[in-house]
Amino acid sequence: MDNHSTPLLQVEDLRTRFHIPEGTVFAVNGISFSIKEGETLGVVGESGCGKSVTMLSILGLIPIPPGEIVSGKAIFRDRDLIKLPESEFEHLRGNEVAMIFQDPMTSLNPVLTIGRQITETVRTHLGMNQEAAEKTAIELLERVGIPEAASRLGNYPHQFSGGMRQRVMIAMALSCNPSLLIADEPTTALDVTIQAQIVELVLHLREQLHMTIIWITHDLGVVAGLADRVIVMYAGYIVEEALVDDLYENPCHPYTVALLGALPRVDRRRDHRLNSIPGAPPNLLVEPHSCPFAARCTYVIDKCRVENPPLLSVAPDHKSACWVDIKSSTTGITR
Amino acid sequence: MGDAVSATTNIPRLSQDEIESPPLSLGQLTWRRFRRHKMAIFGAVVLILLVLYSFIGSFFLSEKYANYTDTNLRLQAPSSTHPFGTDSVGRDVLARTIYGGQISLLIGLTAVTIETIAGVLVGAAAGYYGGWIDAVLMRITEAVLNIPELFLLIVMAKEFAGKIPTITLLGREFSGSVIVIVVIIGLTSWMYLARIVRAEFLSLKENDFILAARATGTSNNGIIFRHILPNSMAPIIVTATLGVANAILAEAYISFLGLGVQPPTATWGNMLDGANSYLESAPWLWFFPGMLILLTVLSINFLGDGLRDALDPHSRAV
Numbered sequence: 001m002d003n004h005s006t007p008l009l010q011v012e013d014l015r016t017r018f019h020i021p022e023g024t025v026f027a028v029n030g031i032s033f034s035i036k037e038g039e040t041l042g043v044v045g046e047s048g049c050g051k052s053v054t055m056l057s058i059l060g061l062i063p064i065p066p067g068e069i070v071s072g073k074a075i076f077r078d079r080d081l082i083k084l085p086e087s088e089f090e091h092l093r094g095n096e097v098a099m100i101f102q103d104p105m106t107s108l109n110p111v112l113t114i115g116r117q118i119t120e121t122v123r124t125h126l127g128m129n130q131e132a133a134e135k136t137a138i139e140l141l142e143r144v145g146i147p148e149a150a151s152r153l154g155n156y157p158h159q160f161s162g163g164m165r166q167r168v169m170i171a172m173a174l175s176c177n178p179s180l181l182i183a184d185e186p187t188t189a190l191d192v193t194i195q196a197q198i199v200e201l202v203l204h205l206r207e208q209l210h211m212t213i214i215w216i217t218h219d220l221g222v223v224a225g226l227a228d229r230v231i232v233m234y235a236g237y238i239v240e241e242a243l244v245d246d247l248y249e250n251p252c253h254p255y256t257v258a259l260l261g262a263l264p265r266v267d268r269r270r271d272h273r274l275n276s277i278p279g280a281p282p283n284l285l286v287e288p289h290s291c292p293f294a295a296r297c298t299y300v301i302d303k304c305r306v307e308n309p310p311l312l313s314v315a316p317d318h319k320s321a322c323w324v325d326i327k328s329s330t331t332g333i334t335r
Numbered sequence: 336m337g338d339a340v341s342a343t344t345n346i347p348r349l350s351q352d353e354i355e356s357p358p359l360s361l362g363q364l365t366w367r368r369f370r371r372h373k374m375a376i377f378g379a380v381v382l383i384l385l386v387l388y389s390f391i392g393s394f395f396l397s398e399k400y401a402n403y404t405d406t407n408l409r410l411q412a413p414s415s416t417h418p419f420g421t422d423s424v425g426r427d428v429l430a431r432t433i434y435g436g437q438i439s440l441l442i443g444l445t446a447v448t449i450e451t452i453a454g455v456l457v458g459a460a461a462g463y464y465g466g467w468i469d470a471v472l473m474r475i476t477e478a479v480l481n482i483p484e485l486f487l488l489i490v491m492a493k494e495f496a497g498k499i500p501t502i503t504l505l506g507r508e509f510s511g512s513v514i515v516i517v518v519i520i521g522l523t524s525w526m527y528l529a530r531i532v533r534a535e536f537l538s539l540k541e542n543d544f545i546l547a548a549r550a551t552g553t554s555n556n557g558i559i560f561r562h563i564l565p566n567s568m569a570p571i572i573v574t575a576t577l578g579v580a581n582a583i584l585a586e587a588y589i590s591f592l593g594l595g596v597q598p599p600t601a602t603w604g605n606m607l608d609g610a611n612s613y614l615e616s617a618p619w620l621w622f623f624p625g626m627l628i629l630l631t632v633l634s635i636n637f638l639g640d641g642l643r644d645a646l647d648p649h650s651r652a653v
Binding site: 059061065089090091092093094095098099101102103106107108109110111112120121124125169172173 | 466542543544546547548549550551552553554557561562565566568
């Protein structure tokens with residue numbers, strides 16, 4: 001692959017578990033990926049597949065206990081974030097790496113004005129005084145498209161709509177010019193039209209600020225318009241990794257195929273029923289030894305039930321974790 | 336906004352002013368709910384009057400006068416020269432209720448300050464950090480709760496009595512016993528607040544905005560004091576308000592037993608000390624300080640009740 005640029009973030013064999021009274025949850029089971037400077041990486045998968053846990057592990061935001069990062073490295077600018085002490089994390093988070101969360105309705109502190117919440121970040125990280133911080137806050141709010149920004153600094157989160165709050169969250173995330181922005185399903189809680197505005201805004205800001213973005217979502221449509229490369233996750237594993245166009249045109253993992261098949265499309269007949277994936281995701285309380293998707297897979301062979309396939313290259317810039325070459329396979333359905 | 340629409344509907348139309356007025360702030364909402372609470376308004380007004388009584392009164396009667404004894408004038412019934420009568424050593428009861436009020440109210444406020452600081456620190460640390468810190472702090476809290484407060488007060492008051500020198504503050508002399516009482520009351524009353532604060536922190540720290548705050552690099556202290564604490568102010572304010580009443584009562588108990596603030600410094604509590612010998616012969620000895628304690632505690636409780644309703648975020652009333 002490209003050796004000419006070192007990746008901004010390189011994650012290797014990350015394993016995160018949660019010890020709960022019912023047993024151990026195998027949330028993330030040895031995933032590796034990297035992201036280059038300026039790239040936008042989409043991470044897709046259904047709820048509970050470990051997308052958010054992966055990102056929270058990288059940022060040291062997993063509550064320990066019950067969480068435990070069993071193994072793994074996350075090299076960000078020559079530092080291993082997994083082993084980083086908390087005091088250094090405080091300097092890193094919000095400053096070099098910023099995160100936007102899923103639900104803007106609950107991610108802002110209800111009793112603090114948004115001005116206070118934005119200025120706090122810049123004051124901590126950039127050491128500005130209150131006056132300069134407020135000026136920065138106004139610029140940031142204007143940049144994310146909040147009208148009359150100066151007069152809204154004194155407002156509380158409940159005085160903003162959902163879309164506006166997500167813009168505020170984005171403004172906060174951008175306040176220290178982070179080199180990496182992790183967006184954890186930032187459009188999931190919003191109306192479709194607002195979603196489009198937020199995606200538009202992030203695209204615009206990416207251009208302006210040359211940000212590297214990891215965009216977590218379960219909306220394949222959003223990823224298609226946004227990402228350069230996509231990781232598909234299932235039950236704590238990466239099952240497929242490919243450039244975005246390649247993934248949509250040439251999916252190699254049965255799960256990806258099934259996911260794409262479940263998407264509603266404007267060019268289908270209205271009475272066409274959406275395909276669903278039979279069965280349910282595996283119980284994460286059991287340590288997996290087989291392919292996690294085997295029970296739901298239409299291409300399944302005996303080997304799938306005894307051995308978990310590794311993530312291997314199937315084409316340049318395209319990896320998949322499947323024992324079956326589904327293109328030549330005669331079993332199963334075709335899309 | 337066509338004529339047809341306004342003619343056919345009964346929807347109340349907002350005036351231009353109402354449409355353009357900014358939304359109510361948290362403080363305004365609280366005030367709106369608070370002022371509906373008649374008893375709380377009554378409590379607040381009476382409290383203000385009591386504070387004025389204790390502090391403005393001192394401009395008319397000096398402390399020297401309040402502590403001046405004249406055995407020729409002992410146990411005089413209320414008259415025009417001594418409106419509240421005189422006590423068993425001939426001191427003017429009116430002047431003593433004024434200066435006693437200052438001490439009683441000050442003891443109430445400072446003891447609650449200590450209580451609040453201790454309770455918030457213990458509760459916040461226990462609730463936020465959890466784990467063994469929580470376990471240790473909560474066991475200590477329970478242990479202190481299990482000691483009968485009054486006995487602890489009496490024993491500690493006896494133990495420390497006379498060991499603290501008199502200090503001068505704001506031009507007044509405070510006997511060391513005042514400080515002893517304040518510290519003792521503060522240190523024996525923080526447990527309920529600690530439990531309340533812990534419970535608040537336990538639930539508040541699970542909020543998304545706390546994770547979001549951590550993701551922007553906010554330190555633990557920043558999250559505890561700038562993010563979670565402001566969210567749990569309502570129960571803290573209410574508990575602290577009611578704590579003032581309890582502190583004043585606690586001071587009255589131990590002063591009544593002769594172990595509290597030592598004469599000549601007057602408090603409403605130590606004015607009652609000895610009054611029990613003259614229950615029938617000199618009722619003005621207990622009536623005036625007793626009434627003042629009753630009024631203060633009652634108004635604080637009404638005020639606390641009103642604040643509880645007004646600050647309750649679940650209250651729908653506007």
